[in-house]
Amino acid sequence: MRSRTGRFLMAAAAVGTALVMSGCTSQEAAPKVAGGDGSGKSKPQDDGAVRRAWVTCMHGQGRNEVQQDKDGNITTPASGTGGDADVSAYEAAVKICDEKVPGIHQAKAKINQKFVDEARAWVACGRKNGYADLPDPDPKTGVLLIPRLAFDPAKWDAIQPACSKLPAPSYSIGE
Numbered sequence: 001m002r003s004r005t006g007r008f009l010m011a012a013a014a015v016g017t018a019l020v021m022s023g024c025t026s027q028e029a030a031p032k033v034a035g036g037d038g039s040g041k042s043k044p045q046d047d048g049a050v051r052r053a054w055v056t057c058m059h060g061q062g063r064n065e066v067q068q069d070k071d072g073n074i075t076t077p078a079s080g081t082g083g084d085a086d087v088s089a090y091e092a093a094v095k096i097c098d099e100k101v102p103g104i105h106q107a108k109a110k111i112n113q114k115f116v117d118e119a120r121a122w123v124a125c126g127r128k129n130g131y132a133d134l135p136d137p138d139p140k141t142g143v144l145l146i147p148r149l150a151f152d153p154a155k156w157d158a159i160q161p162a163c164s165k166l167p168a169p170s171y172s173i174g175e
Contacts, residue, residue, distance in 0.1 A: 047103075047107045050101060050102075050103040050104055050106075050107045051068055051072055051074060051104075051107055054097050054098075054101045054104050054107075055068045055074060057097035057101055058093055058094075058097050061092075061093035061096055062093070063090060063093045076090075112140065112141055112142065114142075115141065115142030115143075115170070116137060116138075116142040118142065118166065118167040118169060119137035119142035119144055119169035119170075120136070120142075121166055122144075122163055122166045122167065122168060122169050123135075123137060123144065125162060125163040125166055126163055128162075129158070129159045129162040130155055130158050130159055131152070131155040131156065131158070133150065134146075134155075135150070137169055141170075142169055143169065143170045143171065143172060144169045144170065144171035144172070145171070145172050146171060146172070146173045147173075147174065148174060151173045
C-alpha cells in the first residue's frame with residue numbers, strides 16, 4: 001500500500017517528467033537566437049520567449065494540452081495517457097516544433113540541469129536523514145531510478161518530513 005506522500009511524489013514525478021520532456025510556448029514567431037540577426041554578434045537567448053514560441057507551435061500542431069504556467073514552466077499530460085496513437089502524434093508535434101523553434105534544445109538542457117541539481121539535493125537530504133543507500137539520480141535527466149528490490153518504503157516515508165521542503169525529484173521504482 002502506498003502512503004499519501006508516495007502517491008503525491010508519484011504525481012509530482014509524472015509532472016516533472018512531462019516538464020523535462022516538454023519545453024516551451026509562445027504567441028509569436030520563434031525568437032532569433034545568438035547571431036541570428038546577421039550582425040555576427042552573439043546575444044543571450046531569451047529562454048522565456050523560446051518556450052512561448054514552442055508552446056505556440058505545439059498548439060498549432062493541435063497539442064493544446066501543452067501549457068506554460070506563470071513561472072514559464074511547461075506542462076503536458078503524463079506520457080501514455082492517450083494511447084499509442086496519441087503518443088505518436090505528440091512525438092511528431094514535438095519533432096516539428098523542435099525544428100521550427102531554434103534554441104529549444106538549449107532551453108531544455110537548462111531545464112534538465114535544474115532537475116538534476118534539485119534531484120541531487122533531494123537525494124543528499126534523503127541520505128542524511130536515514131536512507132543511506134538511496135541511488136544517485138540520472139545525471140542527464142535528474143530522474144531517480146530505484147530498483148524494486150532495493151526500495152525500502154519505511155525509509156522512504158521516514159525521510160519525507162525532512163526532505164519535503166525541497167523539490168521532489170521524478171522517480172521510478174522498477175525491476
